[in-house]
Amino acid sequence: MLTKSPTATWMPAWIPESTLFLSFLLMFCSMVQSATAGYDGSMMNGLNILPSYTDYFVLNPATTGLNTASIFIGGFFGPLVSGIVADRLGRRPAIFWGSVITLVGVLLQTAAQDIAMFVIARIVLGFGAALSGIAGGVYLSETFPSQWRAWGVGMLNNFYYVGALIAAGITLGTGTWQSTWAWRAPSLFQGIFSVLCIVVLPFIPESPRWLVHQGCYEEARLVVAQTNANGDLSHPVVLAVYKEIIDTLRWEKEEGRTLSPKEIFKTPVSRxxxxxxxxxGIFSCIAGNIIASYYLGAELTTAGIKDPIQQLKANVVLNVWCLGCALGGTYLTAFWGRKPTAILSQALLIICLFIIGGLSKMYADNPDRASKALVYGDVAVMFLFQGFYSIGWTPLLTLYPPEVLNFSIRANGVAGTSFALNAFALVFVFIMPIGLANITWKMYFVNGSWDIIILGMIVYWWVETKGKTLEEIDALFEGEKHSSVPDVEMVRKGREQIDVKGVEEEINIGVEGQRKIEQVG
Structure with a gap:
């Protein structure tokens, strides 16, 4: 049974009555978005192995890096407008337009006739993916109930590996084709995820926090009820969540906070x-996974596996392994915490990078007499590295940023995360093939060294956000919670009680007062 849900935008919504089913739809929305990026990384991994692709464009290390990294040029410019678009148009319309632009890029990439057209197509694709991805991360963090947020928002990046696995299978299947469709067909299939995202958007509601900021209070309360209590407007959890939202956003407005990008730099707490x-975004980008994410063929070559078909098969197995690890990592972030999971993942990555560097050096010193045990040992540690990366950085990349950002800076802050990631990725994806070609195994030691610095910064700098609503996280930074109701999880678990009638009266008084202020303003 579907119920029409007001959205305050041009995009209507018909929402299922079941909160559980709605949560699955929200999770599906996150899955198909993340699959686009995963598909791209794995597809380019496969294409960089295929002679039909490298010979068609007559690639060398520099042009290989340009073709592969050009998606990050679009991803670099996309965040400059993504936060503004998501704040002004609404979260769902921003996701829609990002998906449409992504589809245009996919079609241009499939039809590419030369390097210039291929690069332009990937810039367009990267721009659209950045717009939908940023809006999606903000939207899901603001819409998922707090007890499922780690799973719902973590999945936004976990299903990177579903897209990657599909791409690995397709490139393996087309790898023996004796035409340009060996790489054009995988390019074309990349658009299916954007289509699925567009299809599901009419059946999920607008962000309740965005609706409150627009002054659509009843609409926001309905969405809170739909996402937390099967549409029950008077449920204690619904009242607690809703009052936290309106109290906190009212406080932000009284403090003079706006949705301008300048808000990020106004106060020490915001900075x-x-x-x-x-x-x-920065830490995950430079952790070392770019080598295996985009240049697995070159990495396997340094370990002694040079056959293209064997490399493509390794690509398939790698993505199955990483998906399992990402799901396990999401469990850890939900039940253990964000910061401990990041520390564990980063420490394991450092160990693996130094082991890979040492084994690759042993192979490079005497490749003709290298034992199979050495070769397969090196590959095994490469796979462990990607798994350890997936445990922490895959779910945390989309889960953690919107949690630590308050509403006024959330959309632009998540855009900043994407901007930073793409800026660093643009550089690292371009230089990695050059680095591997020139200093080979030493690249792993360089990468491991800066990862040690990152580990220290996580231990010293990060805060834990597990088990809190977005409004309750304010207390970790602002020093106080801006609402008088008990913490939502305490209410949900029955450890705290609220006076339903009293809270209803406080909400009505607060909403009427806010409306009068807005009318005067």
């Missing part, structure tokens, strides 16, 4: 939240 918020 701290922004710097912590963008750190996962």
């Amino acid at each position: 701290k939240r922004f710097l912590i918020g963008i750190s996962p």
Whole structure:
């Protein structure tokens, strides 16, 4: 049974009555968005192995890096407008337009006739993916109930590996084709995830926090009820969540906070939240996974596996392994915490990078007499590395930034995370093939060294957000919670009680007062 849900935008919504089913739809929305990026990384991994692709464009290390990294040029410019678009148009319309632009890029990429057209197509694709991805991360963090937020928002990046696995299978299947469709067909299939995202958007509601900021209070309360209590407007949890939202956003407005990007830099607390918020984008990008994410063929070659078909098969197995690890990592972030999971993941990555570097050096010193045990040992540690990366950085990349950012800076702050990630990725994806070609195994030691610095910054700098609503996280930075109701999880678990009638009266008085202020303003 579907119920029409007001959205305050041009996009209507018909929402299922069941909160559980609605949560699955929200999770599906996150899955198909993340699959686009995963598909791209795995597809380019496969294409960089295929002679039909490398010969068609007559690639060398520099043009290989340009073709592969050009998606990050679009991803670099997309965040400059993504936060503004998501704040002004609404979260769902921003996701829609991002998906449409992504589809245009996919079609241009499939039809590419030369390097220039291929690069332009990937810039368009990257721009659209950044717009939908940023809006999606903000939207899901603001809409998912707090007890499922780690799973719902973590999945936004976990299903990177579902897209990657599909791409790995498709490139393996087309790898023996003797035409340009060996790489054009995988390019075309990349658009299916954007289509699925557009299809599901009419059946999920607008962000309740965005609706409150627009002055649509009843509409926001309905969405809170739909996402927390099967539409029951008077449920204690619904009242607690809703009052936290309206109290906190009223406080932000009284403090003079706006949705301008300048808000990020106005106060020391905002600057701290922004710097912590963008750190996962930077840290995850330079952790070392770019080598295996985009240049697995070159990495396997340094370990002694040179056959293209064997490399493509390794690509398939790698993505199955990483998906399992990402799901396990999401469990850890939900039940253990964000910061401990990041520390564990980063420490394991450092160990693996130094082991890979040492084994690759042993192979490079005497490749003709290298034992199979050495070769397969090196590959095994490469796979462990990608798994350990997936445990922490895959779910945290999209989960942690919107949690540590308050509403006024959330959309622009998440855009800043994406901007930082793409800026660093643009550089690292371009230089990695050059680095591997020139200093080979030493690249792993360089990467491991800066990862040690990152580990220290996480231990010293990050804060734990597990088990809190977005409004309750304010207390970790602002020093106080801006609402008088008990913490939502305490109410949900029955450890705290609220006076339903009293809270209803407080909400009505607060909403009427806010409306009068807005009318005068």
